[in-house]
Amino acid sequence: MARAGPARGGDGEKRPSLVDDAYAAMKRAIRNSDFAPGYQASEQEIALRLGMSRTPVHEAAIRLQEEGLVRVLPRRGILICAIAPEDMREIYDVIIALEGQAAERVAGLPEAERARIGAALAAHTEAMAEAQARGDLPAWGEADERFHQTLIEQAGNGRMIRIMQTITDQSHRARMLTLRLRQELDASVAEHRRIIAAIRDADPAGAHRQARQHRIRARDALLPLLERLGLRHL
Amino acid sequence: MARAGPARGGDGEKRPSLVDDAYAAMKRAIRNSDFAPGYQASEQEIALRLGMSRTPVHEAAIRLQEEGLVRVLPRRGILICAIAPEDMREIYDVIIALEGQAAERVAGLPEAERARIGAALAAHTEAMAEAQARGDLPAWGEADERFHQTLIEQAGNGRMIRIMQTITDQSHRARMLTLRLRQELDASVAEHRRIIAAIRDADPAGAHRQARQHRIRARDALLPLLERLGLRHL
DNA sequence: CGATGCCAGCTTGCATGGAAGCTGGCGCGC
């Protein structure tokens, strides 16, 4: 989760430049709402806070804009993007499609790989069950995130990983907000186990269907929740 | 296809800045291989060619890097990314997943919408059939592109549109290269018609399945072709 | 009192300069 590096291809790890520092700092600030959605800051101000000049902040802002986290308004500053329920609908539709595909591919891997991945996924799922028993929601959320991250990563598609990372970043705040409102944590655990079973059985079609269904159900639980709460932007 | 604007959200159309000019020029140069894959240019050189200073070129390069079209090598210049067969495999897997989802959603729209979209898709498909009869491959390719573009756009998911745009840009050169080698143009037309039929019948599951199958077949026709030709990067 | 025009201040867009890092080739030592 906490992969420090810049958005480089993946090989050459370098000492991060100021641009990378600015990128990481701004992204972190957005993630834990130090920069609240709707907040508008000047590049100068952020540069001052980070102890650098405007240039690296500006370039980091371009990258963040490309990922949909901020908008750079010409001559007005950097606007932290808010997420509306409609955005969550879009995000879930993408997740539903990609994660189904990822699960299918994982279930088509050779026996040894599937066993290893199944074990990792099962470990994360057990961590979820334990966290739930303890009533530890943050731990539940982290284990859930690791489960899905593992599923995507093991499908071995760099573009898919990147896309999922991007939209996961976009929806992170919304997920944190709604975590404590969700009533169906046990359903998630059960569904995860079904996904794992399909992978272990080398059943690509089944894995695809289970992963899809899991995300569809989560979407159908979450969206009405957002609407009911009238969270227009978060 | 030729949406002129910058990567703005979608509303405020502005007079393009120099950065936007540089972005558009470089993207166009990459599309029609004026910048061949593997080519490495200095920002200074490109800036000179475009009649501007290094700054806007640099910022445009950051955006292009974020989209996977180039890599900015620290202190070495801008490298035009090549596409390997493995990349095409990744790209197709994403397309397979997203386009199936898009077709499903379109097939779930109200009757009036479906009729309108079905007509548009049918028109593009007829254009393909006619181009094929004339032996006009470029026209076939453009009509095919319009069909898929329409399908995605009408699903009404901005993030999905953007993702597809990005990976379509990445694979554009490969598509152009292989267009004349493909033997199964008529299969595409037939499959398009099946997708349209499912949409008109308000059959989301069928539309999903047909769209998936269409892309899976295309992938399975294309990838061996690339391997056989030994096109390691294009 | 309301509307309009203007201006000051703040913000970024873009250019440019200084400095540091990387590459490749040349010369020296062995």
Added chain:
DNA sequence: GCGCGCCAGCTTCCATGCAAGCTGGCATCG
């Protein structure tokens, strides 16, 4: 002949300056 180190040149990184654009408030006019 071979390998190593060094240096020159090229390239980006980052800071900063200048100018233009936008906003909001104030004064002025109807």
